[in-house]
Amino acid sequence: MPRDHTDAHDPEITAIVMRHMGLEGPLLPILHALQGEFGYIPDAARPIICDALNITRAELHGVISFYHDFRSAPAAKHCLKICRAEACQAVGGKALSERVLAQLGLDWGARRADGALMVEPVYCLGLCACAPAAMLDGKLIARATVEKITARLTEAGL
């Protein structure tokens, strides 16, 4: 789980970066580790990564912005992902996501005003034979319904 504060300090960032320098192709593992620690890739990390890997700021920005997973700003505290892919659509996934979004008053990717929750689309969670699928903070929900998702959100205090 990401830490509850967002002030990343250079020595911590440097330590995370240096821990991965023995790997071949260390950039993605570094970005995952930073995001795991801070919840996003802090701006302060960029020059440190560029120095360590001898890449330009543009190259690094290109990588961070290419992948759906990486964030440059703090995420909401909790993230609900709902699958939009075909197998889930075959069993009402589209209507499900529309109803959940309407109930929460949120759009895809938007954070709730209190910063506690956001809903993101995901394209396949590998639960295609027990669809529709959703995931709240890494915990999977199969044969998802509005009621099931609401119950999980309530359990999480949302």
Next chain:
Amino acid sequence: MKKIYVPRDAAAKALGSDEVATALAHALAARGEEAQIIRNGSRGMIWLEPLVEIEENGTRLAYGPIAADQVDDLLAGKITSLGPVEDIPFFAKQNRLTFARCGLIDPLSLADYRAHGGLMGLSRAAAMSAADIVAEVTASGLRGRGGAGFPTGIKWKTVAEASASQKYIVCNADEGDSGTFADRMIMEGDPFCLIEGMAIAGLATGATRGFVYIRSEYPDAIEVMEAAVTIARAEGVLGADVLGSGKAFDLEIRVGAGAYVCGEETSLLNSLEGKRGVVRAKPPLPALEGFMGRPTVVNNVLSLATIPVIFEKGAAHYASFGLGRSKGTMPIQIAGNVARGGLFETAFGMPLGALVNEIAGGTATGRPVKAVQVGGPLGAYMPPSKFDTPFAYEEFDGQGGLIGHAGVVVFDDSADMVQMARFAMEFCAVESCGKCTPCRIGAVRGVETIDRIAAGDATAIPLLTDLCETMKDGSLCALGGFTPYPVMSALQNFPDEFGATPADQAAQ
């Protein structure tokens, strides 16, 4: 001691198997009963998950689906068993080669793995010359299970014959196709099988390092594979001296970052190198200039996980299954709106309709099947009129389809085919890496064009057809190149929904 199996597979967990396992442990303690709870992989009968198995006198009786509040009744013998797992018709009709151990063993017990034939293949391969290993794979007829169907033996031969100071084995576990979950299942249910297959690939090609690139959407698979690699290293299956062969092979687990296109092998290699997951032009082939510009085998999880059984039972045994040039078995994943969804491993050649209607029992809603999409988001929508097509590479190709990673997504008659075609274009627009203009821009224009058609403008149909041709011819990889499959198959098989006139249909 009595053994109780409760799957740790992500699908089973998503249906409550963790809660069942916890409740069982409490109930056993309350009853003062001793039993070992084993968290196995899934047997693949997903509609029965959580499927609990109780082993007594050497027979494993199946119970499912079991909810956490039923465990007292289960232990008291008040729940009727489905019978021995192997006798459940869905299971009994399979030829399990690649998935023989999945769900049977404790995924993280190397002793259990060995007791069920594990490491026999690697032991045999370790005593063979590299050329003989490659020849065995070639003789098995194994073709790439990721979708392209390229002969695995030929790929390995190219890498084996390339000379370089360092070669690599890269396992593509970026299973992003909707309707597919076989890679996830085997990584969670029999991880040593994949590790063994990769080690054999290393011995065959002279590659001493490997990577498993797993998509970030599969946290359970990542966890199991990480643990399995640590165990394999400690037990000498990986490392400087693989099973005492004097040859080195080790591997690392790497995690993707939510980019569908990284399932394409050259994008995957760029991603592993720490770059944007942009497609590379071929040639050079990854087999000659792959990871870090060095010779690299890039194989799908299922291809590599099938290698051990080929060496355990022999290439001839494997090749004795199948149809025509599609040798062996395929773990077919049946999903979507289906009564009995799950993983069904069978020899190539079973007609599509038999899979959908007899094996899977038709739709979950009980309504008529309208179409099935085979091969993921880039696969064609097959109408029931094509249900006699045998499940095999060339046979599907001949019907304007592809088997891809063998995902079969069933839709009932409520499916809106224009919207499904639109979604294919939308998905392509979201996931395009941006390298090829027909894919990057074409997909966006495709969505707009289909919206025009949906609004009743049939004159946009020839434009859509033309756009699909351009995407097919002008894209480097399957994302842009194959997105036309679902779009055009929806248009051609369901022309009325697009408002196509007979003249439009003739023009196609």
